[in-house]
Structure formats: C-alpha cells, structure tokens
Amino acid sequence: MYLGVTPSVSCSSAAGNEFSLILDKNPLVDFVEELPAERASLCYCNLLCGVIRGALEMVHLAAEVTFLQDRLKGDAVTEIGITFLRKAEDRKHKRNK
Template identity: 65%
Template sequence: MYLGITPSVTCNNLSRTEFSLILDKNLLVESMEELPAGPSFLCYCHLFCGIIRGAVEMVPLAADVTFLQDRLKGDHVTEIGVTFLEKLDEKKYRRKK
C-alpha cells in the first residue's frame, strides 16, 4: 500500500499459515533494464521481503518471507511467499511507560 503496489493474494494451505503475494506490477523491476553480469543470486527486490517481515513482526508474529519468482530473472510475475512461524512474546515489543 505504501509503495503503490497492490498484490494478488493466493493461499493453498489448509492451515492458512502460508500464502503468496503476486505482484503483476513492480516499480523496482520497471526501473531496471537487465541484471548486470555476475552473481545470479542477487535479488534487487529483497527490499519487499524485509518490509513484509518487519510489518508482520509488529503484530507480533514471526514469518519467513522469500522470493518464489522474480520478473528480473525471467519469470512472468514477481511472487513472494510468506509463512507464519510463531507468535512472538508481546512483552518484548511493548513500550515501557
């Protein structure tokens, strides 16, 4: 929402602990013409994974956020997988008065 991107959400897990965010439009991808030659493990869109992981921790939940598909690497869409791991201890995240 803050980045101007509206993803599609898909959930194929019966326990609803995993889902995917599919980005049809990605501003980071549109500003890149092609990946530079060199290490193929670079993923310029990992910024999104950190944003999502940080937002989920504010709830407080722990999540594993990974890239499943990347348009910069030749896929048709950008897909981010989110797996909820556990509920975090709320006492660590409360402000002390």
C-alpha cells in the same frame, strides 16, 4: 499500498499458515535494466521481503518471507511467499481497578 500496486493473494496451505502475494507489476523493477552476469544471483527486490517481515514483527507475528518468482529473473509475475512460523498468542489484558 506504498508502492501503488495491489497484490492478489493466493493461499497455498491447508493449514492456513502460508500464502503468496502476487504482484502483476512491480515498480522496483522499473529501476533495474539488466543484472550483470556476475551478479545474476542477486535478488534486487528482496527489499520487499524485509519490509513485509519487519511490518509483521512490529505486530508480533513471526514469519518467513521469501521470493518465489521474480520478474527480473524472467518470471511473468513477482510472487512473495509468506509463512507464519507460530500462531499469534491470545493475550488477555487485565485492567487495574
């Protein structure tokens, strides 16, 4: 939402704990022309993984967020894989009367 793009969602797990966000256009790529040869392993857009993981932690969801495809590495799209590490616990809130 903050980047001005809407990802498509692809569920790739029968267990329902894993899915991918696919970005056809990644605005962060516009700021990088070409990675230097000595920095070819650098994942410039890994910032997005940290933002998503941090947002999920804020709502108490532990997840592993990784890049599966990156346009800077020559892929057609940017794909971010998200795997939830454990189920969210149902918490019952008690009211004091």
